[in-house]
Amino acid sequence: MMKKEIRVGIVQQANSDSIDENMRILAKNINVCANDGAELIVLQELHNSLYFCQVEDTSNFDLAESIPGKSTQFYSEIARKYQVVLVTSLFEKRAAGIYHNTAVVFEKDGTIAGKYRKMHIPDDPAYYEKFYFTPGDLGFTPIQTSVGKLGVLICWDQWYPEAARLMALGGAEMLIYPTAIGWESTDSIEEKERQRNAWQTIQQGHAIANGIPVISVNRVGHEPDPSGQTNGIQFWGNSFIAGPQGEVLYVASNEKTENKVVLIDVTHSENVRRIWPFLRDRRIDAFDALSKRFID
Numbered sequence: 001m002m003k004k005e006i007r008v009g010i011v012q013q014a015n016s017d018s019i020d021e022n023m024r025i026l027a028k029n030i031n032v033c034a035n036d037g038a039e040l041i042v043l044q045e046l047h048n049s050l051y052f053c054q055v056e057d058t059s060n061f062d063l064a065e066s067i068p069g070k071s072t073q074f075y076s077e078i079a080r081k082y083q084v085v086l087v088t089s090l091f092e093k094r095a096a097g098i099y100h101n102t103a104v105v106f107e108k109d110g111t112i113a114g115k116y117r118k119m120h121i122p123d124d125p126a127y128y129e130k131f132y133f134t135p136g137d138l139g140f141t142p143i144q145t146s147v148g149k150l151g152v153l154i155c156w157d158q159w160y161p162e163a164a165r166l167m168a169l170g171g172a173e174m175l176i177y178p179t180a181i182g183w184e185s186t187d188s189i190e191e192k193e194r195q196r197n198a199w200q201t202i203q204q205g206h207a208i209a210n211g212i213p214v215i216s217v218n219r220v221g222h223e224p225d226p227s228g229q230t231n232g233i234q235f236w237g238n239s240f241i242a243g244p245q246g247e248v249l250y251v252a253s254n255e256k257t258e259n260k261v262v263l264i265d266v267t268h269s270e271n272v273r274r275i276w277p278f279l280r281d282r283r284i285d286a287f288d289a290l291s292k293r294f295i296d
Contacts (some may be wrong), residue, residue, distance in 0.1 A: 004266045009033030009041040012239040012258045013111045015219030019048050029259050034082035036261040044219040045180040048180050055227045056131040064093035080110030085145045089178040101133045103142045103152045104287040118154040140166035148173040155179045168210035179218040182235035204246035211244045211273040233269035244272040
């Protein structure tokens with residue numbers, strides 16, 4: 001078997017309230033990863049702006065844009081300039097009253113290889129995403145690129161093994177999760193650590209269950225609550241890459257911005273699936289109930 005390796009760059013960034021400044025810094029960070037040999041670069045969720053979903057404010061819909069649009073042009077030019085496959089995360093205005101949380105993947109020549117609209121939409125204190133985002137309608141379909149077939153999902157999707165499984169069954173060679181998740185200030189240190197550990201552990205489980213790597217890129221830093229009702233969100237960083245047996249290849253800081261390029265051996269997935277043939281042994285004849293909300 002011919003060995004296939006991919007150099008993957010991750011950009012973990014703290015954002016300000018200036019979209020232009022955020023995008024300028026993102027371009028600089030992408031440049032850093034590209035100069036370090038990255039062929040695939042992954043950005044965090046909703047990376048152009050602050051995480052606006054801390055409040056329900058109709059003026060925030062002004063942040064949304066069409067796809068294609070200004071941002072896709074910007075990132076298309078960057079992908080083409082550095083000859084990288086680039087995974088972005090944008091606030092999409094599809095039509096009046098229909099908005100999505102959408103990942104757009106660019107090929108090395110700057111063309112759009114594909115997009116994914118976030119399927120699972122949370123509605124928790126300080127994460128009021130149901131106010132803004134219509135659930136995705138593109139399904140769990142991997143995106144074919146020159147570096148392989150990418151199973152791109154977004155943040156809240158990372159808690160659902162069904163989403164990861166369907167991407168794997170569709171031929172995804174790796175799972176990619178642009179993310180925005182952090183701590184609520186009133187939680188104890190112990191509770192915060194339980195949450196962060198659970199977040200990483202379940203994604204390592206997706207890697208193991210499907211025999212493919214996971215790339216999870218989170219934002220970092222404190223972002224205040226515009227309403228003043230909470231103390232804001234301390235995004236916990238800890239962006240990480242895990243191999244097909246859940247082995248951690250890299251974990252970023254929980255408090256600093258960071259760019260990192262990690263070498264992933266994609267052919268290792270084939271070897272893992274030969275010794276752990278989970279896909280072979282699935283009882284597809286007995287899984288009908290998974291399509292039900294609850295079994296009474």
